[in-house]
Amino acid sequence: MSRILDIFTKDALDAARANNTYRSMRLMETPESSCVKIRMPNGALQEQILLASNSYLDLANVDELKQAMAQAVLEWGTGSGGARLTTGNKSPHQELEEFIAKFKGEESAITFNTGYMANVGTISALCGKNDFVFSDELNHASIIDGIRLSRAKCFIYKHNDMADLERVIKEAAGLGAVSAFRGLIVTDAVFSMDGDLANLPELLRIAKENDCLLMIDEAHATGVLGKTGRGLAEHYGCAHADVTIGTLSKAVAAEGGFVAGKQQLIDFLRNKARSFIFTTAMAPAVAAAACNNLRYIDTHPERVQNLRDNVKFFCEALQHEGVKVEQSPSVIVPIVIGDEARALEISAALQDAGILIPAIRYPTVAKGQARLRASLMATHTHEQLQTAATVIAQAVKECV
Ligand SMILES: Cc1ncc(COP(=O)(O)O)c(C=O)c1O
Numbered sequence: 001m002s003r004i005l006d007i008f009t010k011d012a013l014d015a016a017r018a019n020n021t022y023r024s025m026r027l028m029e030t031p032e033s034s035c036v037k038i039r040m041p042n043g044a045l046q047e048q049i050l051l052a053s054n055s056y057l058d059l060a061n062v063d064e065l066k067q068a069m070a071q072a073v074l075e076w077g078t079g080s081g082g083a084r085l086t087t088g089n090k091s092p093h094q095e096l097e098e099f100i101a102k103f104k105g106e107e108s109a110i111t112f113n114t115g116y117m118a119n120v121g122t123i124s125a126l127c128g129k130n131d132f133v134f135s136d137e138l139n140h141a142s143i144i145d146g147i148r149l150s151r152a153k154c155f156i157y158k159h160n161d162m163a164d165l166e167r168v169i170k171e172a173a174g175l176g177a178v179s180a181f182r183g184l185i186v187t188d189a190v191f192s193m194d195g196d197l198a199n200l201p202e203l204l205r206i207a208k209e210n211d212c213l214l215m216i217d218e219a220h221a222t223g224v225l226g227k228t229g230r231g232l233a234e235h236y237g238c239a240h241a242d243v244t245i246g247t248l249s250k251a252v253a254a255e256g257g258f259v260a261g262k263q264q265l266i267d268f269l270r271n272k273a274r275s276f277i278f279t280t281a282m283a284p285a286v287a288a289a290a291c292n293n294l295r296y297i298d299t300h301p302e303r304v305q306n307l308r309d310n311v312k313f314f315c316e317a318l319q320h321e322g323v324k325v326e327q328s329p330s331v332i333v334p335i336v337i338g339d340e341a342r343a344l345e346i347s348a349a350l351q352d353a354g355i356l357i358p359a360i361r362y363p364t365v366a367k368g369q370a371r372l373r374a375s376l377m378a379t380h381t382h383e384q385l386q387t388a389a390t391v392i393a394q395a396v397k398e399c400v
Contacts, residue, residue: 020340021361032060032253034379038356048356049384051374056331057223057303058379059253059293072288080281085270088281092288097258099291103298104222104230104244106260110269111290113282115219115247116142118257120149121275122245123186125268126213127152132172132183134165134212136198138191141364143217152184159191162202169210183212189232190220193365193373195332197225201238215243223251223297224331229304252297254290256282307331307378314376314385321393335372335392342399343370349395355388 016022027039036050059065072092082088093111100109112118123146127133131152135143138159147154153175155168165185173181185207187198198216207214218231226234229251233240243265248256259269269276297303315327318335325333335357337343343359350357350372357372365371372392376385 019362020344021363032058034058034377034381034384036356038351040351046354048351048354049380049388051355051357051376051380051388053375053377054220054250055253056251056307056375056377057229057253057297058377059251059296059303062296065253065289065293065296068292069285069289072285072292076284076288078285079283082281083277083279084281085277090281090284090287092284092291093281096256096287096291096294099294100246100258100260103294104240104246104260105233106240106244106262108263108266109258109260110266110273110276111248111282111287112257112259112273112276113279114255115217115245115249115257116145117275117279118245118247118259119143119217120146121273122215122243122259122269123147123152123184124149124274125272126150126215126243127182127184129153130180130182132169132181134168134172134183134185136160136187136191138194139186139188140192140217140219143186143188147186160196160199162199162206165203166206166210169206169212173210181211183210184215185212186215187217188220189216189218190225190330190332192220192332193360193371194334195220195328195330197221197232197235197329200232200236200241204239204241207242213243214241215245216241217245219245219247219250220330220332222246223294223304224307227304228301229297248290248294252290252293254293255286256290303378307376310376310378310380310382310385313382314374314380314389317386317389318392321389323389323393323396331376333374333376335374335396337370337372337396338368340367340370343372346395346399347372349399350391353391353395355391357392 028036030037032055037045040046080088097109119142127150129151133147133152133154137156157168158164189198221231223229225231244260246258248254318325340361347359357374360373361370
């Protein structure tokens with residue numbers, strides 16, 4: 001290996017191997033669904049109950065949606081051929097954005113190629129180096145990267161601690177000329193590694209009282225929270241944030257990110273968000289698939305209800321088996337192990353037993369907070385979930 005490449009990469013790789021944070025990928029040889037087959041280290045193909053998917057509603061496998069996407073490929077081809085502002089903007093993109101706005105109850109929406117790009121592009125367009133961003137300490141990496149790119153002054157508040165948020169806003173307001181103060185509060189709606197929810201009613205109050213813009217990231221809330229899966233505002237029955245981010249890659253089971261809000265916000269992002277402007281538009285067939293899948297959620301609220309029922313069943317089954325978990329308000333159920341090596345060992349034992357739950361480690365979560373992150377799907381059967389709960393309890397007891 002070249003000496004220069006060693007200088008850039010070797011220490012980081014060695015350190016990751018030494019502290020059990022080295023990342024590799026498992027190979028799945030069947031489509032994403034509640035039951036999958038993966039290639040095991042010994043070369044065998046083994047069936048697994050999948051408790052790790054973001055495809056919460058299991059829409060990736062609905063026949064009519066697969067056929068609709070195939071039809072869209074036949075109609076629109078394999079790629080978009082240009083950026084949205086050059087030649088890439090096709091009817092499916094526009095239809096998708098109109099439907100997102102309707103689904104989210106907003107004036108307008110704009111799509112990005114990923115949720116990551118939506119966060120990075122939106123925050124860095126809205127904020128500059130003279131602005132203040134108030135960010136929950138457990139926010140997703142894409143929010144953190146957006147803040148870094150914006151060069152705004154960032155104040156991290158303690159996780160979901162509204163008093164601490166008010167404290168940092170007061171501190172920031174004292175730093176600049178009050179007339180020039182521009183502050184953005186930003187938070188995940190559902191925290192991706194803990195599964196708990198942001199306190200939207202309180203955030204709305206604090207944003208209003210302090211003249212801040214409020215942005216929430218509904219990556220794990222869209223299609224999941226609220227009676228019909230419309231997200232955090234539907235869950236609480238309250239007003240919306242000024243800026244709602246979402247992804248089309250999780251419960252919607254396609255790809256892409258979006259921002260929904262007032263027309264003026266969307267016009268601004270179309271003009272200023274660099275991750276929207278300087279990239280090729282998503283394939284029209286992907287936009288069509290995302291739109292079809294969202295319509296499906298709209299007309300099948302019972303799918304969202306099944307998901308909620310499964311979460312309740314699974315948390316109760318784990319508690320009954322003596323595993324320390326709380327009833328999750330979302331579909332993410334963290335089983336905190338602590339030690340990185342032990343979390344890896346338990347995850348491997350579960351995989352051998354046919355249950356796929358990855359160990360989440362630093363830097364995705366804090367050091368010493370390694371966990372099994374279970375996430376549920378609407379199509380898991382109670383039998384699968386009960387089996388998983390029993391096997392997990394056993395593995396947690398045995399791996400010491
Ligand atoms: C909270 C949160 N925001 C944004 C993203 C990024 O979305 P995408 O996968 O569409 O890039 C993710 C996950 O990937 C997430 O968990």
